[in-house]
Amino acid sequence: MAQSITRQSTELRMSTFRLARRLRLENTDDDLSESQFGVLAVLNRFGPHTLSQLAERERVTAPSMNRTVNFLQERGYLRREADAADGRRSNIVITPEGAVTVRATIDKRDAWLTSRMRDLTLEEREALAAASLIMDRLASE
Amino acid sequence: MAQSITRQSTELRMSTFRLARRLRLENTDDDLSESQFGVLAVLNRFGPHTLSQLAERERVTAPSMNRTVNFLQERGYLRREADAADGRRSNIVITPEGAVTVRATIDKRDAWLTSRMRDLTLEEREALAAASLIMDRLASE
DNA sequence: TATTGTTATACTCTATAACTATA
DNA sequence: TATAGTTATAGAGTATAACAATA
Numbered sequence: 001m002a003q004s005i006t007r008q009s010t011e012l013r014m015s016t017f018r019l020a021r022r023l024r025l026e027n028t029d030d031d032l033s034e035s036q037f038g039v040l041a042v043l044n045r046f047g048p049h050t051l052s053q054l055a056e057r058e059r060v061t062a063p064s065m066n067r068t069v070n071f072l073q074e075r076g077y078l079r080r081e082a083d084a085a086d087g088r089r090s091n092i093v094i095t096p097e098g099a100v101t102v103r104a105t106i107d108k109r110d111a112w113l114t115s116r117m118r119d120l121t122l123e124e125r126e127a128l129a130a131a132s133l134i135m136d137r138l139a140s141e
Numbered sequence: 142m143a144q145s146i147t148r149q150s151t152e153l154r155m156s157t158f159r160l161a162r163r164l165r166l167e168n169t170d171d172d173l174s175e176s177q178f179g180v181l182a183v184l185n186r187f188g189p190h191t192l193s194q195l196a197e198r199e200r201v202t203a204p205s206m207n208r209t210v211n212f213l214q215e216r217g218y219l220r221r222e223a224d225a226a227d228g229r230r231s232n233i234v235i236t237p238e239g240a241v242t243v244r245a246t247i248d249k250r251d252a253w254l255t256s257r258m259r260d261l262t263l264e265e266r267e268a269l270a271a272a273s274l275i276m277d278r279l280a281s282e
Numbered sequence: 283t284a285t286t287g288t289t290a291t292a293c294t295c296t297a298t299a300a301c302t303a304t305a
Numbered sequence: 306t307a308t309a310g311t312t313a314t315a316g317a318g319t320a321t322a323a324c325a326a327t328a
């Protein structure tokens with residue numbers, strides 16, 4: 001019989017935090033934190049966003065995102081472009097250096113997780129891929 | 142065609158961090174952090190552990206776990222019992238108060254995630270349950 | 283010597299509150 | 306008045322390094 005939904009949600013929450021901690025551990029010699037990389041990857045894949053849009057997508061507050069964006073801007077990985085129609089906004093755009101960094105970071109960082117995932121069966125990988133989509137939907141509510 | 146393993150691992154990593162941030166947000170009025178709760182839940186479900194065992198299971202360092210255990214001990218949710226055979230060790234045991242708190246915390250905290258999960262289909266919930274197990278295996282390598 | 287646990291210290295990420303500029 | 310963004314500040318969680326006690 002299936003577990004109760006409560007039990008499933010407890011398990012999912014604990015597994016999510018454990019995996020997040022394990023992944024963070026694997027990053028230590030990286031120059032981008034998980035949050036920083038996440039922003040750059042979104043810009044690279046989905047194009048320019050405003051600060052609020054990034055904050056909402058990554059599930060953090062605007063001040064947190066502002067800090068992350070400042071860091072990435074100082075490194076030259078993105079730039080703020082003034083919005084022609086609304087002086088309060090700026091459009092945040094990845095730079096060529098940022099795009100190169102996304103690619104290099106994926107290659108480097110995914111060594112660990114990708115290699116672990118290669119040891120899984122096809123079915124297990126597909127279960128994780130399906131779960132990723134559902135997790136994003138859960139997070140966006 | 143299935144996505145590449147690299148793409149799958151990037152998606153899983155980003156989804157994991159997004160969901161972790163979203164879940165943490167939901168906890169703010171709780172008296173136990175996710176890490177604190179995780180330890181108590183493990184003790185409640187799997188019995189006594191040494192400090193090292195807890196650190197390894199939860200994927201944190203021993204000093205981090207020590208801090209968490211101290212907090213829970215001060216609150217009266219667990220106690221350290223001297224190990225008869227090895228004076229360096231202590232066995233960390235949940236107290237009755239701790240067990241009550243685990244139960245109450247699950248009920249309170251899972252309101253959000255459980256309610257979101259009720260909106261999913263049975264297949265989606267089973268995909269998440271399957272993924273939780275795989276995520277734990279990934280985290281424990 | 284090696285292992286278990288602890289203390290000291292510092293860093294990263296995040297949040298809330300208060301503020302500025304623009305709509 | 307409301308919204309987008311920013312600055313100031315504080316707190317939680319984690320790590321590494323150094324140490325103490327015991328095996």
